Amino acid sequence: MEYRHLGKAGIRVSALSFGSWVTFHNQADVQSAVEMMAAAYDAGVNFFDNAEAYAGGKSEEVMGAAFKQLKWRRGSFLVSTKFYWGLNDGVNENHTLNRKRLIEGINGSLERFQLDYVDLIYCHRPDKTTPIEETVWAMHNIIEWGKALYWGTSEWSAAEIVSAIEIANRHHLHKPVTEQPVYNLFERHRFTREYERVYKEYGYGTTTWSPLASGLLTGKYNAGIPQGSRATLQGYDWLREDLTNKEKIAKVQALEPLAKELGCTLSQLALAWCLKNPYVSTVITGASRVEQVHENMKAVEIAPMLTPEILEQIDSIFGVKQEEED
């Protein structure tokens, strides 16, 4: 496994990490979580991603129970959670980054994880109605109290990120160190263009999500929706249209000869492509079964095989011209 600094922060994250969105509680019980987390850890993964909203808090409970069983040294892994959507309908309790909610949020998460602290907390989305200054102060206080060690943003605009960093700098507060953006062969525009300034000028890190576009890039949807896949799950109907999009599937099919040439699977090729971007600190992988973890972890061996010529071929399949990337 390769380890990369989380932007300018002192900690290093494994280039491939492991997250629990959709899967924990819905598809994986504690035993299955233990199996998958152990497979990831044995492959060198040191970062496990979660959020209070995943499975309404149950995802944190499952991961916490898995940590208990796995008995890993606390210094050997990093765990995160995120706040924004909330768990209740109260007026101050959802779609918000207000101080009250963030502080109640971290206390609830630590209880569900059965941990004294998490390593990273994220603002899961921007909140246009709470002043960024209030959010920055709350995140700073949570860190000062030792309940979290670093903080970051997820799907914030570059302008919002810069504003948070500048507020923190002005008041000598803990500043956010990383963004958690979507990044995969289909969705790269914001990552490569909008955020360039925050990587270059502010040394911001990135922990990227949905590297396989929810499974579409594995090729599993090429011949329809397979039984037990994410597209069949109750509550995830909104993903189905994308996962069965004919144009997207044609692009996935066009990647197949390239994967064959490289002697790897489509999943490994799609993950390896994410790893090639030097602004990616870690690619957060997802899996519903341990076999997927074993397969996906091998992507670190494929990344060095992606030459500039192969990357160009991939770009032409996905209809990206080099000048669009620059």
Ligand SMILES: NC(=O)c1ccc[n+]([C@@H]2O[C@H](COP(=O)([O-])OP(=O)(O)OC[C@H]3O[C@@H](n4cnc5c(N)ncnc54)[C@H](OP(=O)(O)O)[C@@H]3O)[C@@H](O)[C@H]2O)c1
């Ligand atoms: N910050 C945010 O807003 C945000 C949003 C989304 C995700 N995330 C984070 O990013 C993590 C990864 O996102 P993601 O789960 O969407 O990642 P993904 O890699 O795009 O999709 C993972 C899913 O694809 C399928 N899959 C994975 N490997 C496979 C393989 N080798 N063969 C066949 N199928 C395979 C599995 O679903 P099935 O087996 O069910 O088909 C798996 O659960 C999440 O767990 C979460 O931590 C963050």
